Amino acid sequence: MGRIHFARLEHSPRLQRIKAFLERCGSSGATGLEIATECRVLNPATYISELRFNGLDIECRYERDTVQGRRVYRYFLR
Numbered sequence: 001m002g003r004i005h006f007a008r009l010e011h012s013p014r015l016q017r018i019k020a021f022l023e024r025c026g027s028s029g030a031t032g033l034e035i036a037t038e039c040r041v042l043n044p045a046t047y048i049s050e051l052r053f054n055g056l057d058i059e060c061r062y063e064r065d066t067v068q069g070r071r072v073y074r075y076f077l078r
Contacts, residue, residue, distance in 0.1 A: 006054070009051065009056075012050075015054065019056065019077070025076075029074040035047075045073075058076065059075070059076040060074070
């Protein structure tokens, strides 16, 4: 199995944007779409994983399905 590579929070403006956005969202959290739109990223779940590798405690909760059948998740920075 290969080594997992991830960006370091202190060197990544992208991860810093997402962390700051989740901090602003507070107890309301943010959906993947909200993170993607506000932080200008394509796959928020990947970046959430990178933030977790950097030691952040981020909770993910299933919220609902869209009418198209896609799952919506909400992320909370703890």
